[in-house]
Structures are given as structure tokens and as C-alpha cells.
Amino acid sequence: MRLSLVVGASLASLRANKLRSSLAMLGIIIGVAAVVSMVAIGAGAQAQVLERITAMGTDLLIIRPGQRGTGGVMSGTQQNLTLEDARALLDLPRVRQVTPVVQGMGQVKFLGRNTRVQVQGVALPYLPMRGFEVERGSAFSEAQVESSARVAVLGPVTAENLFGGAEPVGALVKVNGIGFTVVGVLKAKGDQGWFNPDDQVLVPYTVAMKQLFGLTRLREIDVQGAEGADLTQVQADVTRLLRRRHRQAEGSGDDFTIRNQAEMIETMSRVTRTFTLLLGSIAGISLLVGGIGIMNIMLVTVTERTREIGVRKAIGARNRDILRQFLVEAVVVSLLGGLVGAALGSATAWLISALGAFPARIEPTGVVLALGFSAAVGVFFGWYPARRAARLDPIEALRYE
Amino acid sequence: MIAATGLVKRYLLGGQEVRALDGVDVHIGAGEMVAVRGPSGCGKSTLMNIIGCLDRPEAGSYRLDGEEVAGLDGDRLAGVRNRRIGFVFQTFNLLPRMSALDNVALPAHYGDLPDAGARARRALAQVGLDDRMHHQPNQLSGGQRQRVAIARALVMDPAIVLADEPTGALDSRTGEEILALFKQLNGQGRTIIMVTHDPAVAAHCPRQIHLRDGRVVEDG
Numbered sequence: 001m002r003l004s005l006v007v008g009a010s011l012a013s014l015r016a017n018k019l020r021s022s023l024a025m026l027g028i029i030i031g032v033a034a035v036v037s038m039v040a041i042g043a044g045a046q047a048q049v050l051e052r053i054t055a056m057g058t059d060l061l062i063i064r065p066g067q068r069g070t071g072g073v074m075s076g077t078q079q080n081l082t083l084e085d086a087r088a089l090l091d092l093p094r095v096r097q098v099t100p101v102v103q104g105m106g107q108v109k110f111l112g113r114n115t116r117v118q119v120q121g122v123a124l125p126y127l128p129m130r131g132f133e134v135e136r137g138s139a140f141s142e143a144q145v146e147s148s149a150r151v152a153v154l155g156p157v158t159a160e161n162l163f164g165g166a167e168p169v170g171a172l173v174k175v176n177g178i179g180f181t182v183v184g185v186l187k188a189k190g191d192q193g194w195f196n197p198d199d200q201v202l203v204p205y206t207v208a209m210k211q212l213f214g215l216t217r218l219r220e221i222d223v224q225g226a227e228g229a230d231l232t233q234v235q236a237d238v239t240r241l242l243r244r245r246h247r248q249a250e251g252s253g254d255d256f257t258i259r260n261q262a263e264m265i266e267t268m269s270r271v272t273r274t275f276t277l278l279l280g281s282i283a284g285i286s287l288l289v290g291g292i293g294i295m296n297i298m299l300v301t302v303t304e305r306t307r308e309i310g311v312r313k314a315i316g317a318r319n320r321d322i323l324r325q326f327l328v329e330a331v332v333v334s335l336l337g338g339l340v341g342a343a344l345g346s347a348t349a350w351l352i353s354a355l356g357a358f359p360a361r362i363e364p365t366g367v368v369l370a371l372g373f374s375a376a377v378g379v380f381f382g383w384y385p386a387r388r389a390a391r392l393d394p395i396e397a398l399r400y401e
Numbered sequence: 402m403i404a405a406t407g408l409v410k411r412y413l414l415g416g417q418e419v420r421a422l423d424g425v426d427v428h429i430g431a432g433e434m435v436a437v438r439g440p441s442g443c444g445k446s447t448l449m450n451i452i453g454c455l456d457r458p459e460a461g462s463y464r465l466d467g468e469e470v471a472g473l474d475g476d477r478l479a480g481v482r483n484r485r486i487g488f489v490f491q492t493f494n495l496l497p498r499m500s501a502l503d504n505v506a507l508p509a510h511y512g513d514l515p516d517a518g519a520r521a522r523r524a525l526a527q528v529g530l531d532d533r534m535h536h537q538p539n540q541l542s543g544g545q546r547q548r549v550a551i552a553r554a555l556v557m558d559p560a561i562v563l564a565d566e567p568t569g570a571l572d573s574r575t576g577e578e579i580l581a582l583f584k585q586l587n588g589q590g591r592t593i594i595m596v597t598h599d600p601a602v603a604a605h606c607p608r609q610i611h612l613r614d615g616r617v618v619e620d621g
Binding site for chain 1: 494499507508511557
């Protein structure tokens with residue numbers, strides 16, 4: 001018998017029992033909707049996390065001083081990263097750019113307004129390395145860094161707080177009582193959760209070290225690997241160089257820590273992938289429950305249609321014709337449920353993003369997978385009832401009342 | 402055409418063995434019209450099931466057109482039922498929610514014939530129901546339903562039509578019409594075998610086989 005006829009007959013028999021068919025479908029609808037929306041939420045979360053990390057630069061090594069301590073008790077951060085370390089790192093073959101970073105809190109004033117923000121003393125490469133762009137005005141120049149010029153680039157939030165609608169570029173602000181000329185305003189990056197890069201002030205590290213905070217040691221050195229270089233390899237080079245410069249004994253622990261952005265991205269995507277998988281599997285369980293519902297309904301249907309099965313066999317249906325008929329019916333139920341569920345799940349995911357609760361991302365592969373899975377559920381849970389129907393003895397079936 | 406010898410079939414009923422068929426020999430030639438008679442429990446239904454290839458005998462031989470049926474597997478038996486035998490039941494056994502035409506076409510679909518629709522129309526015309534082909538069974542009278550069932554039995558153009566109490570659920574006038582239809586089919590050369598307990602119905606058949614307690618007690 002042609003498959004189109006079998007599918008048509010299945011649809012007709014589902015129509016004949018509308019309430020029952022829709023109840024059987026409901027389990028699958030809820031299951032698929034749950035899978036699709038959960039996977040969308042997981043994928044959205046993954047995309048957001050990765051975007052945040054990528055916003056900080058992707059090919060960076062961030063070197064910070066290690067903790068000082070003896071006998072396992074850590075008693076504070078060491079102050080052992082120097083400008084000379086930074087210069088030496090720049091000479092490594094697989095290193096493209098290096099910037100020293102010093103940090104401090106600054107009270108920034110303009111006319112009657114003031115704000116307390118983080119002030120970063122950096123070199124010029126810091127901006128491209130960390131993915132900052134200057135929206136208005138310009139970054140400070142190499143010469144201004146060399147000459148410890150009192151120039152500042154403001155984050156957009158800081159600029160807004162101090163200037164409101166007024167033009168910040170060219171204005172004179174006071175940072176901890178020292179006058180700085182605003183040369184530029186950064187383009188907004190968005191809050192990163194643990195730190196808002198839009199609310200800070202960037203100044204040349206020279207002036208920050210000598211005049212603002214009176215520092216001789218660095219808070220951080222950022223290293224960017226050369227084009228196409230393996231960041232793990234760069235990290236090894238950096239470690240070797242710093243250990244030598246710090247005269248660390250063979251076998252002792254590093255007196256600095258390196259955060260590898262590439263590793264960070266990989267770790268975070270692994271974590272979010274696991275998270276997505278977890279959400280998806282929990283939702284998948286409801287799909288399984290829906291499948292059991294289908295099996296239940298199909299068993300009832302087979303019993304109810306025993307006589308019909310007997311008649312079909314008497315007029316020449318083979319066991320496999322009967323098997324196929326009931327299997328197709330189960331798959332039609334689950335696939336229809338899957339389609340409705342996928343639509344419902346996508347709508348839910350869309351609604352969640354639209355309401356701004358979570359950045360859901362509907363994955364076409366996820367939808368296709370959920371549909372395929374629901375069809376598989378139909379085959380799996382339809383198999384036993386269909387086989388029972390196929391194995392009915394035609395004489396018994398014809399006699400069934 | 403039908404050559405059955407020494408058919409044996411036993412059942413366990415309530416822990417007791419019942420010999421539904423106890424060595425039955427039946428030979429039926431092409432174009433015959435035969436009534437199988439006997440009281441209920443005499444084994445006539447079992448004999449019909451075996452002749453109709455719905456069941457296999459435990460012992461004995463059943464040859465249909467010279468082919469031994471006992472050795473065929475389930476699929477081959479289904480094929481025999483599909484192409485060589487037409488069934489007519491007492492309670493019609495049409496499928497609900499399906500038009501008369503679809504009901505009649507069903508065996509042709511199982512036989513994978515491309516002209517199932519045309520065949521079904523011809524079969525319905527043969528039983529005089531071509532004006533009711535799009536009605537569903539519950540929109541038809543009992544006699545009309547049985548005609549649809551006969552059309553379904555004819556759609557594959559089988560050599561043998563097996564009818565199990567075909568007039569049992571009909572009033573006597575409609576029953577006469579159905580019997581007339583069977584006679585007409587027999588006149589076209591088809592072999593008709595009819596199970597009945599009603600002597601008046603059996604009287605329409607030139608040959609009658611009496612069964613009692615699983616044995617043939619009279620044949621002629």
C-alpha cells in the first residue's frame with residue numbers, strides 16, 4: 001500500500017478522535033516546546049557570555065602579580081611586575097603588542113560635578129588590545145605617553161556623568177586634584193557584569209605612575225600574541241622570560257599569574273555548552289513522558305480497532321502492512337505534536353528575549369533535532385502497540401466484539 | 402480447485418479439547434456453488450477459516466489450485482487471501498469513516514494495484530451500487546452494506562468467494578436479493594462457498610455439505 005494512503009488514513013483516524021488525539025499530542029507538544037525553548041535560552045546565554053569575553057580581546061595574555069606568602073598562607077599581592085618586564089616581553093618573537101597597566105581610584109571633577117571611578121594608566125596599544133574604540137576626539141598619542149602628558153580618555157558613562165550633554169573633548173577635568181585635558185571619549189561596550197568598562201578613565205601610564213598614584217610597580221601587563229601565533233606557546237615563552245627575570249628558583253611556583261583569554265573562551269563555551277545540554281536533557285525527559293502517553297493511546301486504539309485489523313488481514317493485509325499503519329499513525333501524532341511544540345517553543349523563546357529577561361537564540365538545528373527526536377519517539381513508543389496489532393490472529397480479531 | 406483431505410483442527414476450550422475438524426475431506430470444483438451446513442459448533446467456521454487461508458490445519462492437506470497451502474508463510478497466505486479469495490461476512494465488516502468506494506478499493510491497495518479506484522467503481526457497478534459509492538457505511542441500509550462488502554470481495558476478481566452467513570443480519574426479502582446476487586456471480590463462473598445454518602438459504606445451492614462434530618456426514 002502506498003505511504004500517502006497510509007498517512008491519509010492515519011490523519012482520518014486522528015480526526016475521528018479529536019480530543020484523544022490532541023491529548024496524546026499534548027505531551028509531545030510540551031516536551032518539544034520545552035526542549036526548543038530551553039536550548040534557545042542555553043544558546044543565548046552561551047552567545048552572551050562569549051560576547052562578553054570576546055569584548056575583552058581574544059588573543060590576550062593578562063599577567064598579574066602572584067600572591068605573596070609562605071607555608072601556604074597567602075598574605076597579599078606581590079608588587080613584582082616592572083616596566084622593564086613589559087619592555088622585555090615586547091622583544092619576544094611571538095609577541096605583537098604589550099601594554100603596562102596601573103590602576104587606582106580617582107575622584108574626577110568637572111565644574112560642579114564629580115564622580116569616583118577607576119583610573120587606568122595604560123600605553124597606547126591597550127585600546128585596540130582590549131577592543132576599545134574612541135568615539136569622539138582621539139586617543140592620546142605615543143608622544144603624550146612618553147612625555148607624561150596630562151591627557152585623559154573618558155568612558156562614555158563617565159563622560160555623561162560629568163558633562164551631561166556638554167562637549168567633553170577639550171575640557172579640563174581634575175583627577176584627584178590634578179588637571180587633565182580630555183582628548184577623547186570611548187565608544188560604549190556595555191556592562192560586563194563584574195565591571196563596567198564604560199565607566200572609567202584612561203590616562204598614560206607614565207603620568208599615572210609618577211603623578212597620580214606614585215607607583216613603581218605595575219598592576220598588570222597585557223600581552224597580545226603575534227598574528228597566527230599559538231597563545232599557549234606565547235604563554236610558555238612569557239612564563240620562561242618572567243621567571244628568568246624574577247630569578248625564580250627551578251621548581252618554585254610562578255610569582256605571577258597569567259590569564260589566557262583563548263583558554264578562558266574555551267572554558268566558558270564548554271561550561272555554557274554543558275549548561276545547554278543539561279537544560280535540553282531535562283526538557284527531553286518531558287518528551288519521553290509524552291512518548292509514553294502516545295504508547296498508551298496507541299494501545300487503546302489497537303484494542304479498539306481489533307475487528308478492523310481482522311478485516312484488513314482477511315482482505316489481504318500482511319503483518320507488515322498493519323505494523324506500518326499503526327506505526328505511521330504514532331509518528332503522525334508525535335510529528336504533528338513536534339511541529340506545534342517547535343512553534344510554541346520558538347514563540348516562548350522569542351517572548352523571553354522580547355521581554356528582555358534572557359537573550360534566547362532559536363537554533364534551527366535545535367528545532368530540526370527536536371522534530372527528529374519527536375518522530376523517533378513516535379517510532380519507539382509506537383512500535384510495541386503496532387507490533388501487537390500486526391501479530392493479532394485474524395480469526396480472533398474478526399470474532400472480537 | 403479446492404482439494405482438502407484429512408483436515409484436523411483442535412481447540413482447547415475451558416481446559417477441554419474440542420475437535421473442531423476431525424478428518425474432513427472436501428473437494429470443490431471450479432464454478433460450483435456450495436453450502437456448508439451444520440449446527441453451531443460443528444466445525445463449519447473452522448473449515449471456512451482453513452479454506453479461506455486465515456488458519457492452517459494441524460494435520461491433513463489443503464491444496465488450492467494444486468498448491469499446498471499448509472506450507473505457506475504468513476505473507477504468502479495474505480497474498481492468497483488478497484488475490485484468490487473474496488470474503489463476505491455476516492455483519493458486513495465494512496470500515497467506518499470510509500466511503501463505500503474506499504472500502505471496496507482497500508484490497509486493491511493492499512495488492513498494490515495502480516487502478517484500484519477504477520476497479521472499485523466497476524465492482525460497485527456489478528452489485529448495482531454505483532450511485533452510492535461516496536456514502537459511508539452508516540449512511541447505507543443493511544442490504545446496501547452487504548452489497549458493498551460483496552463488491553469488496555470481488556474487486557480483486559478472485560476465483561472463490563467465501564460467505565459466512567451472508568444473509569444472517571438481513572430481513573428475508575433483502576436476503577433473497579443478496580442470494581440472487583450470489584447466484585448471478587456463480588453464473589459468471591465464480592466458485593461460491595456459503596456457510597449457513599439456515600436450510601432455506603442452503604436450498605439455493607445445488608450442493609450441500611453437512612458437518613457434525615467435526616466430520617462430514619452428508620455431501621451432495
